[in-house]
Amino acid sequence: MTFSRRDFVKTSVLGAVAAKVGAPAALAEFPAQDHAAQGSAPKRPIIICANVGYPFVEPAYAFLKGGGDTLDAAIRVVKGAEDDPNIDTVGLGGLPNEEGVVELDASCMHGPTRRAGSVGAVRNIKNVSMVSKAVFDHTGHVMLVGEGAERFAVAVGFPRENLLTERSRKIWLLWKEFNSDRDWWGPGMADPNWHPPAPYSKPQAELWRDRIEQLRRRAAELGIEPEFQMAAVRRVLFPPTGTIHCSALNEKGEISGVTSTSGLAFKLPGRCGDSPVIGAGCYTDQDVGSAGATGAGEENIKVAGAHTIVENMRRGMSPQEAGMDALKRIVRNYNGDMNKLHYMDMTYYILRKDGAYAGVCLWEGYSAGHPHKFAVHDGTLRSEVATPLLKGYSQEWPPFPAIPEELKKDSEYLK
Numbered sequence: 001m002t003f004s005r006r007d008f009v010k011t012s013v014l015g016a017v018a019a020k021v022g023a024p025a026a027l028a029e030f031p032a033q034d035h036a037a038q039g040s041a042p043k044r045p046i047i048i049c050a051n052v053g054y055p056f057v058e059p060a061y062a063f064l065k066g067g068g069d070t071l072d073a074a075i076r077v078v079k080g081a082e083d084d085p086n087i088d089t090v091g092l093g094g095l096p097n098e099e100g101v102v103e104l105d106a107s108c109m110h111g112p113t114r115r116a117g118s119v120g121a122v123r124n125i126k127n128v129s130m131v132s133k134a135v136f137d138h139t140g141h142v143m144l145v146g147e148g149a150e151r152f153a154v155a156v157g158f159p160r161e162n163l164l165t166e167r168s169r170k171i172w173l174l175w176k177e178f179n180s181d182r183d184w185w186g187p188g189m190a191d192p193n194w195h196p197p198a199p200y201s202k203p204q205a206e207l208w209r210d211r212i213e214q215l216r217r218r219a220a221e222l223g224i225e226p227e228f229q230m231a232a233v234r235r236v237l238f239p240p241t242g243t244i245h246c247s248a249l250n251e252k253g254e255i256s257g258v259t260s261t262s263g264l265a266f267k268l269p270g271r272c273g274d275s276p277v278i279g280a281g282c283y284t285d286q287d288v289g290s291a292g293a294t295g296a297g298e299e300n301i302k303v304a305g306a307h308t309i310v311e312n313m314r315r316g317m318s319p320q321e322a323g324m325d326a327l328k329r330i331v332r333n334y335n336g337d338m339n340k341l342h343y344m345d346m347t348y349y350i351l352r353k354d355g356a357y358a359g360v361c362l363w364e365g366y367s368a369g370h371p372h373k374f375a376v377h378d379g380t381l382r383s384e385v386a387t388p389l390l391k392g393y394s395q396e397w398p399p400f401p402a403i404p405e406e407l408k409k410d411s412e413y414l415k
Helices: 014-018 051-065 070-083 128-138 146-155 166-178 204-221 226-237 297-303 305-314 319-333 405-410
Strands: 046-050 104-110 115-122 143-145 243-249 255-261 282-285 289-295 346-352 357-361 365-367 373-377 381-385
Touching: 046 051, 046 070, 046 346, 046 357, 051 070, 051 243, 051 373, 051 381, 070 104, 070 128, 070 243, 070 255, 104 128, 104 282, 115 128, 115 146, 128 146, 128 255, 143 146, 166 204, 166 226, 204 226, 243 346, 255 282, 255 289, 282 305, 289 297, 289 305, 289 319, 297 305, 297 319, 305 319, 305 346, 319 346, 319 357, 357 373
Parallel strands: 115 143
Antiparallel strands: 046 243, 046 373, 104 115, 104 255, 243 255, 243 289, 282 289, 289 346, 346 357, 373 381
């Protein structure tokens, strides 16, 4: 028995999508930008990335501005996240699969030489973004996976290390004890026989209080530090799916991109999402631009999201238009069924060769006041809000009932 913190705002702009009307108005805090659409002059060099990479952009930008290679600059951003044990969706400290093993995915494309590399389901190697580059540096292949990818990484000098931090191990134990009946075994939402879950008979507020308190007590017994116990509960109830993408463009117009992730928390062993799939989680064409994704990996694979966006720009679409078209393809795959669409989300990070960029997302964010953001550095480092296709907020999968308003106001773990 599990629950969801995300309200689903039932209004949407699906009618507008079908009519090809624009997305909802940009959020007020950081208006989403599309230089090409606004007519302002794009700037180079420029780095854009998922907002989790914000702390690592400044030194990477200095490296890029000083003449550093575009892919090396992008990898510097991503490596920062991979090295940080407190970021539990990438690299060291990433939350493990259902068996308690951390498995990492990454891919990259180097625009100037038109090379690509990818690794999937890699264990015991922290910096898989760098390993994906080593694939094209040291082999005639594009993708290596599993045990073979790990052996290759060791052969070219990457150390084996334990990626499961003590904190992530305890979160996995908490999930295994309380939530493993809500796992990634099918059927999935794409199955014609899938139906939304039946409502719970117990009042939602009572369900929430019982479940949260039960999990908090067990977190304490497992030795999770008091200040992190509610954060651990949150990760059990709503397994994170975070990823980091970064694209970098220099003054000469050379462009590269890289994506790295630990994938879905508590996933089936061997699962690869979109991040290691060239053309889905990452795609760069030196003649056009670069794009990457975070969000529902399975859905992004089905629309070849990053490749679709770059090809849209090749045909003359602005970065924002190109990303919106890819999002509409995800909506189309579910025939606009809100019973399914509100259980998924997607954010695209788009950079055109002239420096025009955009961030677009399927839903506004995770909840009111928490919009999807991305980081930009074109001489000024900042976070901007991505432009949503649909009005409202996504819900986590597996699906749970909405949090009652009274618990939203006083539940510390929602802060």
